[in-house]
Amino acid sequence: MTAPSALELERRAYRARRSRRSIWVSIASTLVFAALIWVGVVSTPGWHSVQQSFFDPGEAWRAVPSVLAGLWLNIRVLFASAACVLVLSILLAALRTLRGAVFFPLRAAVAIYTDLFRGLPLLIVLYLVGFGIPALGFFPRMPAGFWGTVALVITYTAYVSEVFRAGMEAVHPSQRLAARSLGLRYWQSLRLVVLPQALRKVTPALMNDFVSLQKDVGLISVLGAVDAVRAAQIQVSLNYNFTPYLVAGLCFVVLAVPMIRLTDWYSARLARREQMGSVV
Amino acid sequence: MSALLSLTGIRKSFGDHEVLAGIDLELAQHEVVALIGASGSGKSTLLRCVNLLERIDDGRIVLAGEDISDPRVDADGVRARIGVVFQHYNLFPHLSVIDNVTLAARHVHRMSKADATAKGLALLERIGLGAKARDYPDRLSGGQQQRVAIVRALVTDPALLLLDEITSALDPELVGEVLDLVRSLKEQGTTILMATHEMDFAREVADRVVFLDAGTIVEQGAPDAFFDHPEQERTKRFLTRLGARRR
Numbered sequence: 001m002t003a004p005s006a007l008e009l010e011r012r013a014y015r016a017r018r019s020r021r022s023i024w025v026s027i028a029s030t031l032v033f034a035a036l037i038w039v040g041v042v043s044t045p046g047w048h049s050v051q052q053s054f055f056d057p058g059e060a061w062r063a064v065p066s067v068l069a070g071l072w073l074n075i076r077v078l079f080a081s082a083a084c085v086l087v088l089s090i091l092l093a094a095l096r097t098l099r100g101a102v103f104f105p106l107r108a109a110v111a112i113y114t115d116l117f118r119g120l121p122l123l124i125v126l127y128l129v130g131f132g133i134p135a136l137g138f139f140p141r142m143p144a145g146f147w148g149t150v151a152l153v154i155t156y157t158a159y160v161s162e163v164f165r166a167g168m169e170a171v172h173p174s175q176r177l178a179a180r181s182l183g184l185r186y187w188q189s190l191r192l193v194v195l196p197q198a199l200r201k202v203t204p205a206l207m208n209d210f211v212s213l214q215k216d217v218g219l220i221s222v223l224g225a226v227d228a229v230r231a232a233q234i235q236v237s238l239n240y241n242f243t244p245y246l247v248a249g250l251c252f253v254v255l256a257v258p259m260i261r262l263t264d265w266y267s268a269r270l271a272r273r274e275q276m277g278s279v280v
Numbered sequence: 281m282s283a284l285l286s287l288t289g290i291r292k293s294f295g296d297h298e299v300l301a302g303i304d305l306e307l308a309q310h311e312v313v314a315l316i317g318a319s320g321s322g323k324s325t326l327l328r329c330v331n332l333l334e335r336i337d338d339g340r341i342v343l344a345g346e347d348i349s350d351p352r353v354d355a356d357g358v359r360a361r362i363g364v365v366f367q368h369y370n371l372f373p374h375l376s377v378i379d380n381v382t383l384a385a386r387h388v389h390r391m392s393k394a395d396a397t398a399k400g401l402a403l404l405e406r407i408g409l410g411a412k413a414r415d416y417p418d419r420l421s422g423g424q425q426q427r428v429a430i431v432r433a434l435v436t437d438p439a440l441l442l443l444d445e446i447t448s449a450l451d452p453e454l455v456g457e458v459l460d461l462v463r464s465l466k467e468q469g470t471t472i473l474m475a476t477h478e479m480d481f482a483r484e485v486a487d488r489v490v491f492l493d494a495g496t497i498v499e500q501g502a503p504d505a506f507f508d509h510p511e512q513e514r515t516k517r518f519l520t521r522l523g524a525r526r527r
Contacts, residue, residue: 109289178370181331182384182432183360194373 056243063235063244069253070231074217088157093164106234117158126151130223148220162203167198207263214256284309289398290339299325301495314474314482317492323475327442355426359468360388363433371417378413381432403431443474
């Protein structure tokens with residue numbers, strides 16, 4: 001490789017100067033901003049009592065074991081419902097692509113389902129499923145965590161199946177044409193050609209929904225399941241100190257961060273690939 | 281003469297626009313027929329009708345003695361016996377070259393993965409793309425992609441090969457390698473129905489040239505006679521416009 005010309009070296013030096021300068025500016029502005037917020041919050045008249053009831057290190061430490069035990073339930077519910085949502089929503093999305101009059105009732109039923117459960121607040125679905133279904137007396141007694149999972153699956157499948165449907169529609173029709181021209185049957189072309197490409201297109205959106213599910217699993221506490229939020233609530237009621245809630249909240253954040261970072265990384269990679277090395 | 285493919289009175293409209301206005305055409309075994317005509321003359325639609333990717337409005341399509349336009353016929357089974365190559369290759373971007381080539385063999389013709397791969401690799405070797413078998417389509421040039429698409433259509437030994445303007449989307453310097461492959465297919469006795477804009481190629485490779493205009497067959501004949509002494513006024517005008525009539 002030949003050495004860069006003097007012109008190029010001067011340009012590189014200029015860019016390096018510019019980027020050093022912007023780093024210093026951003027560090028300074030971050031510090032000033034953080035200091036302003038800190039001073040602003042601490043100087044409020046009620047800060048002392050807020051600090052005592054939300055940021056008590058002793059309370060936090062005492063809450064950790066039970067909150068962590070509860071979090072384990074959240075994690076199990078999270079992965080169980082994510083797996084069910086994935087399978088069911090692919091199935092529903094595929095059903096919605098069916099043409100032909102025979103399938104009209106099926107298509108209509110899926111459409112009504114997705115409309116209904118995307119509109120209905122999750123909390124209400126949780127109450128309906130968690131208190132309504134057991135009251136039927138038809139099913140064997142199940143723990144609250146189970147019904148919470150069912151409610152989450154019902155709500156999230158409605159969202160995620162729409163994501164899949166959009167992904168499948170985004171695969172160019174010529175791909176389906178090529179698959180069918182080879183003699184592949186409808187379901188084969190869906191499974192072997194359309195779905196794998198759709199999955200790639202919607203992965204960032206799916207990861208985002210997973211992050212959202214990650215914190216919504218905390219809502220199963222309203223059914224009485226002793227998850228991280230419920231465990232914190234129990235702890236709070238012992239001393240009337242809200243710090244355990246903060247501990248539970250932090251746990252959820254820590255749980256979500258890896259997935260959030262992964263989503264960002266994956267989206268950035270996709271974007272890089274699509275813009276093919278251009279700078280804008 | 282028993283025709284491999286026989287079309288009688290094929291009609292097809294899209295809305296009010298009649299694209300095929302009664303087409304009669306026969307292909308013998310091992311025959312190569314070139315469909316020529318301006319854009320919108322119905323060439324591509326005719327090919328898609330033969331492969332049952334479009335439903336015809338009237339007429340009959342008989343393949344090897346079987347009426348495939350009968351709605352009781354299993355369309356997927358018919359498509360499995362006909363190979364199609366599209367203008368824009370339509371390779372599957374999420375599958376490697378070898379998986380593109382063997383998809384139909386494995387899932388339609390139920391060949392074992394090992395057999396399908398062996399056969400696919402042998403075909404890819406023959407067209408000089410054996411080294412690309414594990415690559416993904418976006419790493420290949422347009423000409424290479426189109427050759428892979430041809431191999432994908434051939435790997436299951438179809439009775440009939442349909443080529444839909446397979447060089448139209450290629451850069452000029454890549455056209456040659458694709459046409460060479462078609463030439464060698466003709467030598468092996470493949471029955472081919474192709475829509476093309478390459479007049480020189482049609483003259484060289486086709487046993488018969490069929491000129492379509494406004495959804496009807498205006499004129500057909502052996503290439504030399506067709507290009508050198510066209511009889512119909514419309515044919516003459518078309519060929520003059522293309523500047524293909526000299527020689």
